[in-house]
Amino acid sequence: MPAPVNIYEYEAHAKAQLAPSEYDFIAGGAADEITLRRTRAVFDAIMLRPRMLVDISQPDLSTTVLGQPVTFPVLVDPAGGHGRAHPDAELATARAAGGAGTVMVLSSGSTYTLEDVAHAATGTIWFQQYLYKDQSLSQRMAHRAQEAGYTALCLTLDSTVRAKRERNIRNDYTSPSSPNYAGLEVQDNAWHRSSDAPRGVNNLIDRAATWPYVEWMAGHTPLPLVVKGIMTAEDARLCAEHGVRGIIVSNHGARQLDTTFASIEVLPEVVDAVQGKCEVYLDGGIRRGTDVLKALALGARAVLIGRPLFWGLAVAGESGVRAVLEMLRDELEIAMTMCGRPTIASLDRSVLGTVSPLLSVLQTPPGLQIPSL
Template identity: 60%
Template sequence: MATEPVNIFEYEEIARERIEKGHYDFIAGGATDEITIRRTRAVFDSIMLRPRMMVDVDQRSMATTVLGQEIALPVMLDPAGNHSAAHPEAEIATVKAAGAAGTLMVLSSHASRTLEDVAESASGPLWFQQYFFKDRGLTLEMAARAEEAGYSAICMTLDAKIKPKRERNIRNDYVGGDSPNYAQLDLGTHTWKFAADAPAGPSDIRDVASTWDDLDWFASNIRLPVVVKGIMAGEDGRLSAENGAKGVIVSNHGGRYLDTTPATIEVLPEVVRAVDGNAEVYLDGGIRRGTDVFKALALGARSVLMGRPLFWGLAVDGEAGVRAVLDLLRDELDATMGMCGCSDVESISSAMIDTVSPLLAAFPTAAEFR
């Protein structure tokens, strides 16, 4: 019997044994009843593929570009704080694995290593994730630091203004740590509360009052392109592009903030339509299989990102574990593309998926019965 985990779910099973319970629950868990987390898997599982035969798929490529930078596969690494909860080499291990797989990592501003140290270990493209701070100077300073260190875009997380209710963390009295990325900043009387992964109150440096005008201001005042993260409505996709975003990540923060939102794949078509080609659209949330990546691309995502599986890979085998997780997705996507008659990512289309059983066509509709 093979001893290595053969899929990402098995990585999580092993990781669960190895990561301290408070950290594991913080990583795996979500807001209130975790309905969105479960729904996300259920929706991916309910989308069916329509395989096509006798297409020459001898030469297949998963390569694509994001904001003009080439990546070997349409799977990027989501920003997620504190990788040291899963492995002592933390984000250094993760960024090496991303580079080896030929893809891009988005570094969380709440990483357990400085953005400069992570950039030094990177061999692939990097984006830096941050928030709107109440102090506008600090917001620009953080972006400038990332630019100086070689990051090629700023990912602004929009959906983390309000403190979420995470019941596992409450039960565990979970207290996280601080990030060295804030140590160099002069925060004055403001603080950063990692424990809740959310603003703690008036002293928090994050700006709960920020609006689309602030996005426009930010995008006009930094040199790097801006990608926004946390879009779950077509209107907000349109407003992001109108206010300077070059990329839009359809995301519900992995179900960690607001519970009972739809799965991201359910709102992806609406956002793609509203953005109307004025920005690139990406998706995250629940990506665990190559078929999930294929379905997101079929519905208009340019690339996907994944969060929790990075921790599962790290906990099992550090850099090699993250690499293995990325390799699993790559191999599964490659096989899916081949069996659906796609030689490259451009040829993946909505004609290759279905959400309604073809069997329904064999039955009269309810209206016909009446």
């Protein structure tokens, strides 16, 4: 196959190399995959309104996340078991993210230990974990991350209940265990068949957790807290009230609950609800620089990518992940300059449109469908 020229082609190359059940685990979504399809449909239906004769001679994609500099606002999402796609796994991903000048969020379900990944990392790293039934385990994990050099803690909130991922059930898929949980009494069960948490770990996650637990965590780690999985203004406001510094608007890549809105659809309500009290990031379906631009214009400070990192890893390890990240950076730069928006701060909602201007001036002839959201 010729070298991939976009992320969709990276996926096609990766699919040709991965075992079908591994490809399905990475690519798949929950149940009917309605939200998975909707996510792309929504991104594709948001149109751009480019402005001319703006000085775009020096585009600047740099920004900060929690005060930490990134050369462009695309971060690496937490995703378990990079070893599915390449033997160098998270060691390669961490080097690629650092080399590209951005942040990697390491999943607690990683193939290598969080300490090994920190050792390999060349840039800023954050650590993702869950709220465990055993609060001292939550604290111990956070402490290990802090000791190893991670500079923020990401709590994933949307994975307390097993998703129904039918591709995995059909394939009788088994998620690998993670060395981060070595020595813990993790009971094996059927959860692993459709869960991103490594084998047995679903039993450790606290299904009774409520907001005071998040606040307790904020008080028991010096690391700033980012929560992942927020999809409503109501929860966004609770984040701001309970010590959270960053929110990832996310439906877990449509892998948990099917028929939610696409994350990009609820981003504005979250941004408006927090009124600048927390930084807001977005993941889910980012495949093009124009997708990044759309999320930033709707108020995200940065976006994160999940599946594309696996496609890069499967194709070419560290250099594949780096190429995927740099492809998004280059596409974002092209889109920003063509829209007349030379900096991240210059992006706002006026660059976007969803309703065809034709609809207000023309009688649409029967049978003509003008795509609109």
